[in-house]
Amino acid sequence: MDLTSQALAYCRPGFEKDLAAEMLQICAKAGLACLEHTQANCGYVLLDIDAPLDEASTQLTYQRLVFARQLIWVRQVLADLPDRDRLSPLIAAIEKIPGRFGRIWAETADTNEAKTLSSFLKRFIPHVERTLVERRRLSDKPDTANLHLFFTDSSHVWIGTSEPQSSSPWPMGIARLRMPHDAPSRSTLKLAEAFFTLLTEDERKNSLRAGLRAVDLGAAPGGWTWQFVSRGILVTAIDNGPMGEKVKATGLVEHVRADGFVWKPAKPVEWMVCDMVEQPSRVAQLVADWVAAGRCRRSIFNLKLPMKKRHDEIERARALIHKRLSISGRNWELRFKHLYHDREEITGYLAAIK
Template identity: 55%
Template sequence: MSTPSPHCLTLGALIQCRPGFEPDAAAELASRAHAARLVGPVSGAPRSGFCTLTLAEPLPRDLLQRRLDASQLVFSRQSFQVVAVLDDLPERDRLTPLVSAIAAGGERFCRLLLETPDTNEGKETSGFLRRFEPLLDAALRDAGLLRPDSPHLPRLHVFFANARHVWLGFSAPSDGSAWPMGIPRLRMPKDAPSRSTLKLAEAFLTLLTPDEQKATLRPGLQAVDLGAAPGGWSFQLASHGLRVTALDNGPLAPAALATGLIEHLRADGFTWKPRKPVEWMVCDMVEQPARIAPLMAEWLASGRCRRSLFNLKLPMKRRYEELERCRALIDQRLRHAGIKYVLRIKHLYHDREEVTCYLTRR
């Protein structure tokens, strides 16, 4: 992977998040920045849909990239290093100052990501951006700044906080989200029992590598779905050909059972155990996160499953603190069992008050 030249400087980082989660995104970013010995304030206006780290002194871009792995931030949908901020863009000609500012950075890019916050104001700006994007794309290509044939180059982010205030930055192709604003464009399956099936589909795409998806989402593998009703997650697993044991005292939708790959058991997800180890255990039970986290760790520690994907329903306040508490509970059980593990967590676009976690042995 190529990184921007080390002599180029960055002003900080911008993290896009779900509106209303700015305190959690800012708390996490501040904690990671402190651990990385990065000095500067972190701020995020309420309901703005983003927060920023402003470095006290600009740093070489490759240094910030090494110290702060923004792709690991839970509450970040999308992230990039900030190289310039443009205030009060003229309404009649936004193109000229934008191209000039981008050219001044001395970088070339493989992709243009034109973004707004996921807010009502951002949605109003998005109509303008759809018309503006081809103009900016063409101007950058003409200037030799946009090279889609060079995927090793960084991606260019042009983030319109509003119609006249723009943050410019870059990200490495392996960082952040592949989707603008971190919002995947997923199509609802025709017969899916609920929209929760999109949550699991996004989790597979976001939390698993392509090789992991290919190896673990294969026909014939066994899966367990705890708290399955009405069957959206079981349906998603079955769409990959997995055979699913769906546990819930409530009914499953006929569309889920019609797949022929789902067996419904009316049982308690906290006490039921499979006869043999399964490849996957997934869980979307509405329960206290401090009850779910140890249960997930126990399934992995005891060998009941090889990997699990689950939601933690976070409280309305102090979400970040509760998440760290759950991390500690999982770590405590798996360390006691002498198990090295991988835990990836993300606040997905299709999540609301929960975060989605992937847990497997290392």
């Protein structure tokens, strides 16, 4: 058995240090020695961990990492695939990995340089798939591991696996969502991605039902509101700015011109979402107050991060929320993710649980 393991996590280029810092912090807390390799703007972090895969992967999970778009466990590395036959060595390396695979993803970092490989990968990967089908290495059972072929150039590939329950469901960890026709702003995609990334399937089923109520703080022009009304959820939209006509025309929106930090609902609601551009600690305090006071059951919110010390700012927000919720006596859970549609910000999910 291999006594060490190697994690490869993808991120938005420019966020490697933040991702490495949280990977190191999780390993340190778990008492796992590790060594990180990363370069500025390369779009990924590689971490050698002095523990076998099953131990390391219970500590370091996709869900715990804010800045990871994807997390895979490296099983084989090929550094010099020959131009004349890349397929044979690649298949030989995959054959050394036990088990079957659900999905095969050929991936690169999200950099302009790496993306030049995409036409080569489109031509090459069908050959890999065909060979693995012939060798009966693929399975359509839902819990089967994903196989990732992460290319840094056409001759260098990291071959890794991820478990569906602890990984992003999108190739390269990039949520490619179609812009809905009637939504008034592109930020609608951020909330759509947050629903898929931060909530479980059961949570989506229970909380995104027609007839529930939501409050949208900083709602104009209504991209986030649109995500709710398109599901038949009634929205109180708080903003001094104007809401889009198509959102208003649904008849499911009450627009209130008020300060989102002051306005409160008369009755508890299922959702409060907040996209106001403000100090992260002020937003964290507001969200914690709403959930602690039972004004809403769940919240999704945006924290705009400073260019430097992003990790510290997230820790400050976590601590604030922890303090406020602890004295409320409620059980709660908090998740953060740097979404594909987030730039200098992250998205949080806070919910009271029974």
